[in-house]
Amino acid sequence: MxxxxxxxxxxxxxxxxxxxxxxxxxxxxxxxxxxxxxxxxxxxxxxxxxxxxxxxxxxxxxxxxxxxxxxxxxxxxxxxxxxxxxxxxxxxxxxxxxxxxxxxxxxxxxxxxxxxxxxxxxxxxxxxxxxxxVAGGIPIVKALTEGLAGNKINRVMGVMNGTCNYILTRMEDAKLPYDTVFDEAHQLGYLEADPTLDVGGIDAGHKLAILASIAFGTKPNFEDMILEGIEHITFEDIRRASDMGYRVKLLGVAQMSGRGLEQRMTPCLVPKGSPLGRLENATNMVVVEAEEAGQITLRGAGAGEGPTASAVMSDIIDIARGLRLSTFGQPATTLQEAPAALAPIPAQYYLRLELLDKPGALARIASALGEAGISIDRMRQYGHADATAPVLIVTHKATRDALDHALEAFKQTGVLAGEAVAIRIEQV
Amino acid sequence: MxxxxxxxxxxxxxxxxxxxxxxxxxxxxxxxxxxxxxxxxxxxxxxxxxxxxxxxxxxxxxxxxxxxxxxxxxxxxxxxxxxxxxxxxxxxxxxxxxxxxxxxxxxxxxxxxxxxxxxxxxxxxxxxxxxxxVAGGIPIVKALTEGLAGNKINRVMGVMNGTCNYILTRMEDAKLPYDTVFDEAHQLGYLEADPTLDVGGIDAGHKLAILASIAFGTKPNFEDMILEGIEHITFEDIRRASDMGYRVKLLGVAQMSGRGLEQRMTPCLVPKGSPLGRLENATNMVVVEAEEAGQITLRGAGAGEGPTASAVMSDIIDIARGLRLSTFGQPATTLQEAPAALAPIPAQYYLRLELLDKPGALARIASALGEAGISIDRMRQYGHADATAPVLIVTHKATRDALDHALEAFKQTGVLAGEAVAIRIEQV
Structure with a gap:
């Protein structure tokens, strides 16, 4: 010994x-x-x-x-x-x-x-x-730094804040508004002292920045991450997204391309039937898309005494065994600056609007989309008893720029009640 | 350099x-x-x-x-x-x-x-x-040997032969008999030169024996593994199991208890909605139940040029980095003999029988179960046009011994057409 x-x-x-x-x-x-x-x-x-x-x-x-x-x-x-x-x-x-x-x-x-x-x-x-x-008991840092170290990594995705996933799945299951479930989570002790760290996506964003650094050999760059919390997600969004075959997740995506490093921690829609879409409660999931190994998914408890201690112990065990490695899997001095991508890679978007019950209302919205160069994949207008009609649109792939133009144009149509909701659909 | x-x-x-x-x-x-x-x-x-x-x-x-x-x-x-x-x-x-x-x-x-x-x-x-x-591109050996090394491991489970999972899910999706899908798999090049290695569960059994050794600090003991292939699984089994909320998987389970080391690689039923139940095609999944980390699931391609090469490279990279470790995570001379468990831990079983259309037929089967000390959780008899009636039974937890007694007693009832099919239901 x-x-x-x-x-x-x-x-x-x-x-x-x-x-x-x-x-x-x-x-x-x-x-x-x-x-x-x-x-x-x-x-x-x-x-x-x-x-x-x-x-x-x-x-x-x-x-x-x-x-x-x-x-x-x-x-x-x-x-x-x-x-x-x-x-x-x-x-x-x-x-x-x-x-x-x-x-x-x-x-x-x-x-x-x-x-x-x-x-x-x-x-x-x-x-x-x-x-x-990162992700509590899931040995994802080791998987990425060592287990998949021979691979060119194409994309890393993850649901890495258990509290947010708990809130979103609980809202759906119990048909409850955000505020009620937020209060529940608070009482259960699921929230950080500063809850913005959780529901604002900051905590999960930190985790994503770390994984991106390892995956792409770049200096951690939390500053340039596109960050958006779940505070504005309504039960209505969850229910309507479900109608269209999606679930809402606070999803982190890091992707390196000719455009630079794209890092997003934002609410996204993912297909209901996908492993990420099926993720319930406080569980975490990280998906690594590796050039050679293909898609590798790790799932487990992202927080809690036992899981987090297990992860701490694995590092201590490595040191005890003499397994010594550079911090991010390669010498820190060799990590590259990560130029932030100017704009996210184009994606399909889900739009939810409340239209005033006026003749030609839908036509104006469709025109605004068309003028922004965005075509419609699927559209659904719901029956309604009051003065506004809920409309759901799933677009074909569009740039965020084009989308922002369309959202701005919607406001000029005079047929919109309230703000249009737009959520990115992530292919997983 | x-x-x-x-x-x-x-x-x-x-x-x-x-x-x-x-x-x-x-x-x-x-x-x-x-x-x-x-x-x-x-x-x-x-x-x-x-x-x-x-x-x-x-x-x-x-x-x-x-x-x-x-x-x-x-x-x-x-x-x-x-x-x-x-x-x-x-x-x-x-x-x-x-x-x-x-x-x-x-x-x-x-x-x-x-x-x-x-x-x-x-x-x-x-x-x-x-x-x-083990499991191709999934870094499960590293996860178990290093990432979870501080944990007492309670159970390791896995679907680790992609060909068998392909055959079973393809039978279900295409409503095809085993032989047809086996031939398809053969033509697609999915089968080993000796197909028994795949469909007989031997290949997957080897993988399980390796994981059990790491998980429990025991010498690999493939010899004492309970091994059963998928050759006898019929479309009828898959369809009826689905009626009862289950899917058939060639599932490996290794578990250490006071009874000794239990290692099984056999067809099992798992709940349709569980991550294992949802596993499609040739994908592999390993589930580790760790005392501290909880349930950790890894999913990915279990075979193929890229995924397997990725795993080989990760070992080469460890050596290049000077990360040197005992073969099974602890010195080989400290590995314990693994006394094989005398019998599997009791479980619920799924039974499928064809009953002759005689008065009292079902009563005789129920009696035989009762006499073996096995109680019935759920039972379903199907309508039928011919001389035999399909009957499905899900038992409460029973020992394999009691089950074998019941299966023997069924034969004496004179109301059974053909052999009763019994498949273990694994809680996952």
Whole structure:
């Protein structure tokens, strides 16, 4: 048996508790699989005396997480504090400077400061690992960085925020409005302290930026991502989209082409019968379209104590086994700048409009589309008791520019009640 | 840039062609991701002058594959010959003896001789890698050996023979008998030279034995696997199972319990709406039930030139990057003997019988079940124009022993036309 691998753990929330529990309950299995004991030397969190339901008595306590990076009896610092900057980043930098590896679950930090930190880590000969930052228990970072490393990657897609998927599927199943389900999710503890991180698509966007970096060998570029949350999705959208054979998902898509790197985290429609369309509740799914391997889909729990701890442990196990790899699968200094695509690749769009009950109303809308160069794939007007008629249109492929022109022209027709809703249809 | 990694490739069938093509077309990408050039030094196959549609002119030729293991200019031998013994095994042994690593797609060799070869490799300080042996392009070996390595694994399931899944879904979609679809599959080139390897469940069984070894830290034990092919599945079974909400799959299940290691590769019924139930055509799916990570599902192409080559390349890339791991995720000498479970864990069963149209016929069947201690969950008798009536029964959970008793008792009732069909229902 080799020397033990000694951990310093910063952050004892849900994930930290899970990691401590795994180190304790899986000690023998971890020793068998890695050839070393995996031990915790010291821990740090905001409140020392909070009851977390785990036994921390054998570990030293540090009030300042950065102190973990300065301890001679710590080999790996496990950063579970969160936040793109602040103490998390300070801790990572101190760790590399002091010859320690970092394992983190911090998606914001990797998406925003991953390039800087990766360069620091690699210059210091240390590793920066973050399997837990993307899609919880699903080993997608490893699949992309290692399992599919020989492939040219064409597209990466994913539903990677369980809370949003819970809200959307719950709205559909229970026929409830967004606000009601949002409140439910809040009460169930599904939402981050700042719910915009979830429902605004930011959390999922961080994850997508990380996967895009690995897939395309580019510096993480969260800044240029097209980001749109689910706050404006109504039950009506969900129901009508379903009529047309689609489900609404907060879908991340990253795609490299001659146009540059396209990264979107937005509500999209996907066919009901597709694996992504069938994804229920808080489950996550990542779809990788690889040139040689074809379409590879991974599905599992995207959050929670056990799943996230499992991912953190897999990084710790790699380090214990001596499996050391560049942060994003190739040296950080070789990652390319990712020029953002000027506009998304053309797609079909789903449009939902409320038309005033006037003669020629539909004709004006159809003309506006035609003038914008957009042709109609399918159209449906519903019977109605009141003064407006719901109309659904599925267009043929159109540029976002053309669509925006059409949406602007709709407003000039004088036959539209309220705003037209437009949702991209993603071929999956 | 480090020294190149030099490959000797034995076997130039579909997979070999795919690997050569990837080394050629992805040269720069591989160099960026591994920090080394990956080069082919020499190749070997049965027929030197066959046109394979790839340019081999830059590589030395060896008539005897074992010669690759003796070359000083080869670091890794890629074994794509196949077969559990014979030249493949001789090549692997020679490679380890001569300080080379082995990357293979050979499921039979790993399932049957994996323990011996792993011990040889590890004693020699070499690695034996086989991502391509299980489920083609799906990086399941890596997911289980590394990505989920911190977890206690409870159950591994999978549809891992694309040909069988193609046959079963095609029978259902086209309402065709087994023999017709088998002939189709043959003409499409979907079947192994010895089709029993596919439709008899042997090929998929090899894969399951490999996954079980990794999941449970046990020596591969293909010998004790319960194995049953799809040759006896009729369209009638598929249609009637569908009536009851199920689909027929050739499903592998490996499960460790106090009863020992249960490994089955048999036709099973799974709920139509489950991810496994929805799996179409030649696609593969592996489901891992992990204590901490929960249920993780991986889906993708299980065979074919690109997907299998992608898996071979991922092993080569690991070696190029210096990521070296025990064969089954822990030293081969620490793998436990896997005592085979005496009997499968009790399950619900689906029974299909043809009853003679006699008064009291159904009562006799029901009595026989009752006497065997098996209770009925659901039963359906169909209207009929001829002398026998189709009857479907879904039982409550029963042991295989009790079921066999009941099936024996059915024969004594005198009301049965033909044999009763019994298929296990797997909770997925």
């Amino acid at each position: 080799n020397t033990p691998l000694r951990l310093g753990i910063a952050g004892l929330g849900t994930v930290g508790r899970g990691v401590v529990t795994m180190v304790q309950t899986r000690a023998d299995l971890l020793a068998t699989r890695t050839g070393r004991r995996i031990e915790i030397t010291a821990v740090s969190a905001r409140s020392r005396h909070k009851d977390r339901g785990i036994d921390l008595s054998a570990y030293d306590w540090e009030d300042d997480p950065v102190a973990l990076a300065h301890r001679d009896d710590v080999d790996v610092v496990v950063e579970l504090i969160g936040g793109s900057d602040g103490p998390a980043k300070a801790l990572a930098e101190a760790a590399f400077a002091n010859g320690k590896d970092i394992v983190t679950a911090n998606k914001a930090m990797i998406a925003i400061n991953g390039q800087t930190l990766a360069e620091q880590a690699e210059a210091a000969g240390r590793v920066l690992r973050f399997e837990a930052a | 480090n020294t190149p990694l030099r490959l000797g490739i034995a076997g130039l069938g579909t997979v070999g062609r795919g690997v050569v093509t990837m080394v050629q077309t992805r040269a720069d990408l591989l160099a960026t991701r591994t920090g080394r050039r990956i080069e082919i030094t020499a190749v070997s196959a049965r027929s030197r002058h066959k046109d394979r549609g790839i340019d081999l002119s830059a590589y030395d030729w060896e008539d005897d594959p074992v010669a690759l293991a003796h070359r000083d200019d080869v670091d890794v031998v890629v074994e794509l010959i196949g077969g559990s013994d014979g030249p493949a095994k001789a090549l692997a042994e020679a490679a380890f003896a001569n300080g080379k690593d082995i990357v293979t797609a050979n499921k039979a060799m790993i399932a049957i001789n994996g323990q011996t070869l792993a011990e040889q490799a590890e004693a020699a300080g070499r690695v034996l890698r086989f991502e391509a042996a």
